[in-house]
Every structure is written in structure tokens, then in C-alpha cells.
Amino acid sequence: MKLSSHEEYGLRCLLQVGRQGPNGSATIPEISRKEGLSTPYVAKLMRILRRGGLVKAARGNVGGYTLALPPERIWVADALTVLGGRMYEDDFCERHSGAQASCAHSTGCSIRSLWRDLQGAIDSVLRTTTLQDLLYSGHGARTSAPLPSDLVPLHDRIKRGPTNPVSK
Amino acid sequence: MKLSSHEEYGLRCLLQVGRQGPNGSATIPEISRKEGLSTPYVAKLMRILRRGGLVKAARGNVGGYTLALPPERIWVADALTVLGGRMYEDDFCERHSGAQASCAHSTGCSIRSLWRDLQGAIDSVLRTTTLQDLLYSGHGARTSAPLPSDLVPLHDRIKRGPTNPVSK
């Protein structure tokens, strides 16, 4: 259960479009330069965002991308769903029931209940945050109550410690 | 950001071991049969769990796997970290800073703040649930307060609707 590159970079590109203001537009080369990503890669990400209904594209000499909705009406949850799907997809049990019939595997479905709780916790964050919140955030200015850890400096680079229980 | 197969199946296998009681042990063929997974695949998953310190293995004629700790002391968060890593790894920004230097990309780090909140929400569920909770759950008997949606029947198979904002 890891964040995908599409989610990270796609959200960044979407924010670049949002920074152009209500009627402004951003081009692929512009976004590419500002984010330090290759233009073909930005093009691919923008295509995904466009097909997901998050941005609109204008072709031609003065083309570019604009937000499909005002930023306060774009929820991060929707953007991430378009870019990387949801954690617990509805067809998950059908695709992962093992060789046994449906989801009636012997451990019961306490696990499904866990996944539903987990998805609920994720949505409680992502469905209360809009693009607007991310555009104007002073690190914790979002509508959802930020955690205290948000107050630490930006460039803390704590290397991953041994968080695993035991490493043999 | 999707649940991985290792996380789903590995957790199921771990539960099978836990079901054997305090001093019982489960073998790979047993788990394989009960979960409907191939024996080589179960072997691979159990190896990951063993190297993560969650189970202990006994070789030989009467071998098998036992929990490394009592089930009430095994947190689901730890099991999932071993099986599939964490959502927001500490080195994420170093690996995904684009071609730009470090994390100082132009959209600022409001995104990092979001990821931290999200990881916090995930941990709030996974760090309050133990293997014990999953073993004896009547669908919502875990220590964390369950959501109302847990009360729906188990085999609801609602096909995924159009949750995306717009589909062009």
C-alpha cells in the first residue's frame, strides 16, 4: 500500500494548473519546467487528468490546460482516485478470493471489515481537502485539522529507522 | 495507492497461524488448503512474515509456524509494514523530487503535509488493531470504533459506480 508516482506527480501538475488563477492556463512545457519533469511524462499525466475530468485542454497555438472546476470544488480524493485508483476497490474480494469460491475463505471476513475502516479513515482526510486548501496552505491551513507533526520544518530528512518489529 | 496482494494474503496466512491457539502450529500445506492458495506461494509469504519477525518456524518432520508473540501484542500496522511497506516512506521525497534539487519544487510542500496527515489517519486505524481483534471479531469487535458501514451484510457486492467527477 504505497503512494504511486502518478499520484505524487499528477497532483503536483494539477496544482500547477490551479496556480494560474481562475482564467489562466498552463502548458505542458511550463509545467515540465516548473516541476522538473520531462515533457512527455507531463503530457501523459495531463492526459490522465483530462480523461478523469479534472482539467480541460485547449489545443493550438495558444492552448494549455485549465481546471475543469474552481479549485474549492475539486476534492483531493477525486484527483487521487483518477491518478491511482482507490485502496480497497469494490471488486477486490472477487479478484483476490484465492482459489476458493468467492470470499468465503476460512478466516472469515474480519479482514474486509478492517479494509472498510481503513478506507473510511483515508477518505475522512481526502474528502475534506480541496485543491484550494493545498494551493493556499501554510502547511496545515487545510479544512481538516492538521496533526502536530505538521509544524516541523520542511526539510527534515530523517532516514528510515528500524520500524519493523524484529529483523532477523 | 492500492492494497497489494501480499498484504491481503499475507495477513490471511498470519491469521491462520493465530487460529492454532497459543501452542499450536500451522504448516504450509495446511494453510495452503484452508486459504486456497498454492503451497509455493504460501511458502513465500511465510518467509516474508518470518523475516519480519512475526512468526517463528520449526523445521523437520513435525515442523510448522507459530506466532512470534501473543496475538494481542501483534499490531496489524506492523504486519502490513512487513508485507507491503508504508504508504509514505521516509525517503519518498528523495526518490520523487523530480529533476529539481531535493524537495524544493515550486508547488511547495503542502503535498507533504497532506501525506503526513494521510499516513496519520491510516496509522490511527492500524495501530489500534491487533491480530487478536481480527481473530475474535464479530465484524466490528475491534478496539477501534467501527464505522456504521460495518453493519452491512458481508457479501454485499456493489459494483463500482461512477465515483469519478466526470468521465469524458
Place this chain on the structure above:
DNA sequence: CCCAATCTATACTGATCAGTCAAGATTGGC
């Protein structure tokens, strides 16, 4: 009309993930 700047689309390659395969090492019972 032509050109430059833009978005669009498909195909391609390398990396990581999922699951399998085959051979080996250990243990207990007879």
C-alpha cells in the same frame, strides 16, 4: 497558405510486483 506552438495517441523499454518452479537443508520417527 504556411508555420510554429500546442495537445493527442500509440508503441516501446526497463523496473518492480505476483506467483511458480526446482533443488536443497533440517528434523523426528521407525
Place this chain on the structure above:
DNA sequence: GCCAATCTTGACTGATCAGTATAGATTGGG
């Protein structure tokens, strides 16, 4: 000592993901 049952290991294959490459379609300005 032998054998059967077990765990252990590394390599292998197909699938999905990440990012690139290349050619095409559209638009506006001169």
C-alpha cells in the same frame, strides 16, 4: 541409517507500473 514431512532458497516467467520516444492532429497568427 533411512525416509518422509517439513521449511529454505534462488531463479524464473508473466503482468503491471514508470517513464520515454515518435509521429500525428489542431489551432491561431502572419
